[in-house]
Amino acid sequence: MARSPECEHPQKAFGWAARDTSGHLSPFPFSRREVGADDVALKILFCGVCHSDLHTVKNDWGFTTYPVVPGHEIAGVVTQIGNNVKTFKVGDRVGVGVMADSxxxxxxxxxxxxxxxxKKVFTYNSPGYDGTRTYGGYSDFVVVHKRFVLRFPENLPLDAGAPLLCAGITVYSPMKYYGMTEPGGHLGVAGLGGLGHVAVKIAKAFGLKVTVISTSQKKEVEAINRLGADSFLVSTDSGKMKAAMKSMDFIIDTISGVHSLLPLLGLLKLNGKLITVGLPEKPLELPIFPLVAERKLVGGSDFGGIKETQExxxxxxxxxxxxxxxLIRLDEINTAMERLAKSDVKYRFVIDVANSLRG
Structure with missing residues (x-):
């Protein structure tokens, strides 16, 4: 007989979970394993709210196992280490991203x-190697294998740094793999949300010219003046889209909703690359003619490995x-999810976990 989440493991834990496809989250007592010889335990101080959390709690992708405690942008401090752990010590500022094991x-x-x-094990909603489910960062602490713990630079704040563990690496990895790191190249960033705004910042640090592509004209001032983009393109403005055709070397498509790829392909130069990192609920249509006619490439990229994430x-x-x-409290998470579904956030919710659970 399967044991309840509260009794699966010896360490009592507490978080917020969704129990069904309504996606509504509420307080949830559960348990975590003891710290093994190769494990690190950390007190969770902050956890980012990723769009994939929203998809998961509502079972949009069809593989959610309830109850589910979301959260894979986890930042905190080490509280305990196993006997074989030499690279971390109690008190270190660390994080856990999308993976907990492999x-x-x-x-x-x-x-x-x-x-x-x-056979990778996701930080939440995944079967672990011990046969029990994994639970994420909307909770008080987590225990993971030492290989999957990441160290935060001293000057990087844990609250605003937490989203880098998913949003940051998800745009950094394709930039590295697909050659988007040479200064002077022209990158289009489609979608100015949690991933897109970080993509602008990282691309500018690489020395790229950056154009934000968005359906919302009202984001232009912020994209340029606050985030540092060089230009802004409204995708519904046919005249400006036509004028920008064949002007970009690369496009990172961060859009998580169903959309047309054809207008984006038209913006690429000969040999241009369109790299998708968003995860729409339904398949997108891929027009083949523009790929063949101008030797363009459509590719994808997942989040990166641990070494690259630390980099x-x-x-x-x-x-x-x-x-x-x-910054929000845990008891504000349902309102935050509703706002996230409407793209009503600039640009990432982060849960102040420790202060939410204190007292």
Whole structure:
């Protein structure tokens, strides 16, 4: 007989969970495993609210197991380490991103690409190697294998740095892999949300010319004056879209809703690359003619491996890059989810977990 979440493990834990497809979250007692020889335990201070959290609590992708405690942009401090852990100590400022474990032996893991491991364990809503489910960062503490703990640079704030563990690496990884790091290249960033605004900052740090592509004209001033974009393009303005055709070397498409790829492909130069990192609920249509006619590429990219994520954190620390956040309490999470569904946030909700659970 399956044991209840409260009794699966010896350590009592507490968080907020969704129990059904309504996506409504409420207080949830559960349990976590003891700290093993290769494990690190951390007190969760902050946790970002990713758009994939919203998809998961509502089972939009069809593989949610309830109850689910979301959260994979976790920042906090080390409270306990296993006997084999030498690289972290109690009190270190650390984080946990999208993964909590992997097989560690496959080709992907051997190349520090744990994010492509076929047996990776997600930080939440995933079966762990002990046969029990994983629970995420909308909770008081977490225990993970030492390989999946990330160190925050001293100058990087934990609250505004937490979203980098998903949003940051999700745009940094394709920039590195697809060659978007040479100064002077022209990058289009489609969608100015949680991922898009970080993409602008990282791209500018690489020395790229950046154009934000959005359906909302009202985001132009902020995109240019606050985030540092060079130009702004309203995707519904046919005249300006036509004038911008064949002007960009790359586009990172961060849009999580269903949309047309054809207008974006038209903005690319010969040999241009359109890289998608958003995860719409339904398949997108892929027009083949513009790919063939001008040797354009449409690719994808998942979040990065642990080594690359640590590299990204160091890069962001060096260039003083963090997310623009709105700090909320755990008991405000349902309102935040409603606002997130309407794109009513600039640009990432972050839960002040420790203060929410204090007292």
């Amino acid at each position: 097989c560690k032996t496959c080709d992907a893991c051997e190349q520090d690409l744990e994010n492509y491991c076929p 990204m954190l160091e890069f962001c620390g060096k260039h003083n890059i963090s997310a623009d956040i709105e």
